[in-house]
Amino acid sequence: MDLEQQLAAFKVVPVIAINRAEDALPLASTLVENGLPCAEVTFRTDAACEAIRRIRAAHPQMLIGAGTVLTRDQVDQAIEAGVDFVVSPGFNPEIVSYCQRRGMPMVPGVNNPSLVEQAMAMGLKTLKFFPAEVSGGLGMIKAMAAVYPVRLMPTGGISPTNIKEYLAQPSVLCCGGTWIAPTKLIDEGNWEEIGRLVREAVSLVQQA
Numbered sequence: 501m502d503l504e505q506q507l508a509a510f511k512v513v514p515v516i517a518i519n520r521a522e523d524a525l526p527l528a529s530t531l532v533e534n535g536l537p538c539a540e541v542t543f544r545t546d547a548a549c550e551a552i553r554r555i556r557a558a559h560p561q562m563l564i565g566a567g568t569v570l571t572r573d574q575v576d577q578a579i580e581a582g583v584d585f586v587v588s589p590g591f592n593p594e595i596v597s598y599c600q601r602r603g604m605p606m607v608p609g610v611n612n613p614s615l616v617e618q619a620m621a622m623g624l625k626t627l628k629f630f631p632a633e634v635s636g637g638l639g640m641i642k643a644m645a646a647v648y649p650v651r652l653m654p655t656g657g658i659s660p661t662n663i664k665e666y667l668a669q670p671s672v673l674c675c676g677g678t679w680i681a682p683t684k685l686i687d688e689g690n691w692e693e694i695g696r697l698v699r700e701a702v703s704l705v706q707q708a
């Protein structure tokens with residue numbers, strides 16, 4: 501399966517900001533054991549790269565993305581750590597082009613028609629819609645879907661209360677969000693509560 505097919509199958513991607521690499525394996529086990537073997541590990545923390553490396557070594561089948569990738573150096577680090585795809589909050593043609601040269605699938609963030617067109621011009625069809633809720637949410641997604649043949653990954657303000665409405669839109673491939681594995685719960689090592697949130701998310705997207 502290519503990246504788009506895998507994201508469409510999961511329907512939801514936990515966005516992770518992890519402070520300690522030691523937490524990576526218990527977190528990954530919690531995701532895998534509760535039915536969601538995928539994660540976008542953001543480069544917002546210093547532990548991101550080492551966390552990805554450890555998760556990749558222990559879970560070769562897991563779908564792992566690097567998130568909040570802003571520089572070429574971070575692209576290199578993410579590839580070296582073993583990611584399957586790279587995500588950025590915005591659309592930076594230089595980073596998109598660098599990922600393309602390195603053969604790494606890239607999902608840049610967009611939140612308006614001009615950015616969608618620029619991404620399409622670079623051959624991209626799968627885009628992050630970020631920050632989803634404050635950028636117009638479902639209304640904006642419907643308006644853009646009427647015009648552009650792209651599939652979107654809304655992230656930013658998605659939660660158990662609205663994910664089913666987002667997934668009901670044909671242009672929505674999957675949703676991303678931090679609510680499934682919040683940094684506070686990771687810091688506390690509260691795998692039980694994260695497990696519960698993972699099961700809740702899996703159950704919700706199965707109903708969507």
Ligand code: 3PG
Nearest residue numbers: 655656657658677678679
């Ligand atoms: C991201 O990194 O993609 C966003 O910060 C996620 O937004 P959320 O915290 O509202 O899920």
